[in-house]
Amino acid sequence: GQVVYSITEETERGASVGNIAKDLGIDAATLSARKFRMITGSSKQYFNINASTGALSVNEPIDREQLCELKSDCLLNYELVLENPLELYRMEFKVLDINDNSPSFPLSEYHINVPEFLSPGARFTLPNAQDFDEGTNSVQNYTLSPDEHFHLEMQTRGDGSKYPELVLKKALDREQQATHRLVLTAKDGGDPPKSGDVPLIVTVLDTNDNAPEFENSVYRASILENSPSGTLVVQVHATDLDEGPNGEIRYSFSNTTSADLQRMFLIHPHTGEVTVNGILAVQRPLLEMFIEARDNGAFAMSSTAKLLVEITDVNNHGPEITVTSLTSPIPEDAVPGTVIALLSIMDEDPGENGKITCQIPDNLPFQLKHSLENYYSLVTSGLLDRELISGYNITITATDLGSPPITTQKTLWVQISDVNDNPPVFSADTFDVFVEENNPLGAFLYQVSASDPDMGENGRVSYMLRNSTVAGSALASLLSVSLANGSIYAKCAFDFEQLRSFYFQVEAKDSGSPALSAVITVNVYISDQNDNAPAILYPISQNGSVAVEVVPRLADEDYLVTKVVADDEDNAQNAWLSYHLAHSSDSTLFHLSPHSGELRTTRSMRSTDFLKHKVVVVVQDHGDPPLSSTVTVGILLADTLPQALPDFDDSGEPPPLLNTTNIYLIVSLACVSCIFAVFLLFLAIVRL
Incomplete structure (x- = not known):
């Protein structure tokens, strides 16, 4: 026979399962005597039979999942053997499942790699959860933690089994979220239901869909214009949200940056450091450059930032x-x-x-x-x-x-x-010219000179005589002047005795336009030459006769016999006269004053003296050489004139009595001599 029992797993030890004796129709009292025993292929004895009563109880709780694993029907088969007589009964225990196991996943977490370029609708198979329970106590459904990018759908395999699928419902952006952490929950149908969770880590695989991005769109820096090569200007930095080569960045100057600036500055391709390269040969206070950051993706992407470098001037340029x-x-x-x-x-x-x-x-x-x-x-x-x-x-x-x-x-x-703003200027206010008489024709007299500080024609001076007359004669008949140099020449021989001095004017004129001029007065003084011999005015010899003077026979010593009066038309020493006795018939009787020309007796007359005497008087000037004139004076010693006349008949006509003209001449000469003596005395006093 066979008997079938149902027992829920995890039934406690000692729990009653049934009564084998009753169920098999065996007298319970015989069980012990018939030496019953239970035979099973299991190493464990899950059940006991009370030999006295035949009660069947749980010897050890049964774990269905351990015992039967994933079998839908969990059966324990026993054979009950009785002796005396030998009988064999089949015992089948159907272990009923209870919801004592939560769904579980084979791994503690699941990683799913999802390329970010996938479009919504992409599907990813998820692992099934395990629940050792059976039936409704096993996994009945799955849920997914809420997420904007994913949702869960259940799919059925060809064998009818179901499995969860992760469905992309919104495009991913690794740069915004590189990892999505989801929770997949498996739930059974127990009452109460049990569940098991497993983390789903969704890693978004990078696609080069992001260009490098600078920290600043505009970088500003300031450096001195004499900064040496190697000076750090600025360090730019860009980030790329992509990964791997897609996120590796190289820096360079963009093509919009002038070649000159690219030569003056260097940028490190990896660090983004911009440094001075050489001399900053710029004239602008603000330099504008563009820096490019480019990733290393297969289809490289780039971005650009502006770099403004203010060149702080150093005063290195002079005006x-x-x-x-x-x-x-x-x-x-x-x-x-x-x-x-x-x-x-x-x-x-x-x-x-x-x-x-x-x-x-x-x-x-x-x-x-x-x-x-x-x-x-x-x-x-x-x-x-x-x-x-x-x-x-x-x-x-x-x-x-x-x-x-x-x-x-x-x-x-x-x-x-130069402008003709200066007239000629003579070197003196007047010029004094001294010329000796009897000069040769064309003799150079003087050179007047005028200066004109102007230049060229304005300072070129020419000279000319101003029209005038001198002593009734035209000036041009007496003098000429050189137009070029102002040299004055005589056009005639001057005669001191006729013209002792005169003046004239010379005009100096420049060659400017209009011309300016100046006038100078030239005083000409004619100096005397000894060209006139003394003229004896008294006593006068006429027609070669001898002038006769009568002296009383008894004349005393120093008796004035006569006075020789002479004149010289020359001047100064040429007219200074001295008187000398050239011959005397009796040298002891007469003497002649050399200065006054007075002929006097040197002693009293004697009765023994001759009655007739002859004296030759020489009148000489002081010229060089000197000139002279002579006069012969006859002297008669007589008491009366009639007594003397017969003695000089041979001398021609007796001299006439002194006329009025001769008297005037004698007086004039005496006055001149006195004035000259006073003048000499005055000069002597002044010098003292």
Whole structure:
């Protein structure tokens, strides 16, 4: 026979299963006597039979899942053997499942790699959960933790088994979320239901769908313009949300950056450091460059950032002075404010370093006027006089406002051109010319000289005589003057005795337009030559006769016999006369005063003296050589004139009595002699 029992798993030890004796119809009292025993192929004895009562109880709780694993029907087969008589009964225990197992997954977590380029709808098979329970106690459904990118769908295999599928419902972006952590829950149908969870880690595989992105769209840096090579300017940094080569970045200057700037700066391809390369030969205060960040993906992507580098000026440029126009020479009569030159003064430095102050020395008749930015006009500020200063070295000093400042100088030579603003000027107010009489014709007398400080024709002087008359004669008949050099020549021989002095005027005229002139007075003094012998005025010899003087026979000593009066038309020493006895018939009787010409007796007359005497008087001037004249005087010793006349009949007609003219001449000579003596006395007193 066979008996079938149903028992739920995990039934407690001792729990009653049934009564084998009753169920098989065997007397329970015989069980022990018949030596019953249970035979099973299991190593465990899950059941016991009470030998006295035949009660069947649980000896050891049964774990259905352990015992039967995944079998849908879990059966334990026993054989009950009875002896006396030998009987064999089949016992079948159907182990009923209870929901004592939660669904579980084979792994503690599941990783799923999903390329980010997949479109929504992509499906990924998920692992099935295991539940050792059976029937409704086994896995009945799956759930997925909420996620905007994924949802769960159940699929049926060909054998009818179901499995979960992960479905992409929204495109992934690894750069926004590289990993999605989901929870897959398996639930059984027990009451209460049990569940098991497993983490699903969805890793989004990168696609080069992101360009590198700079931290800043614009980078700003400032460096000194004299920064040496290697100076760090800035370090740029870009990130790429992609992975691997897709996220590896190289830096470079973009093609929009000028070649000059790419030569002046270097950028490290890996670090993004921008450094100075060589000399910063730029004139702009702000440099604009574009830096490109490019990834290493198969289809590389890039982005660009702007780099603005402010070049902080170092005052390394001096002002540069350029003369754009220059008027030189300028006329000396230029009015103040006349523009001479236009100057351009530039400084390549920017800012304060490029601002300029400009000046010229204060002691010049010029000034700088600021006209436009960086342009100056050099103008006259005072009167010019070429005759005082014919040109100016004008030093223009330009200084920038840098620290320290740099100064540049440029010197302009401005020549002053002449204007006929100066008349000729003679070297003296008057000229005195001394000339000896009897000069030869054409004799050089004097050279007048006038200077004119003007230049060229304005300073070229010519000379001419001013029209006038001298002693009734035209000046041109007496003199001539050289037009070129002012030399004065005599056109006649002067005679001191006729013309002792005269004056005339010479005009000096320049060749400017209009011409300017000056006039000088020339005084001509004719000096005497000893060209006239003394003229004996008394006693006068007529027709070769001898002048006769009568002396009383009894004349005393120092008796004035006569006075020889002479005149000389010459002047000064040429007219100074001295008197000498050239011959005397009796040298002891007469003597002659050398200065006055008085002939006197040296002693009293004697009765023994001759009655008739002859004296030769020489009158001589003091010229060189001296000139002289002689006169013979006859002397008669007589008491009366009639007594003397017969003795000199042979001498011709007796001399006439002194007439009025002779008396006047004698008086005049005496006066002149007195005046001359007084003059000599006056000179002696003055010298003392």
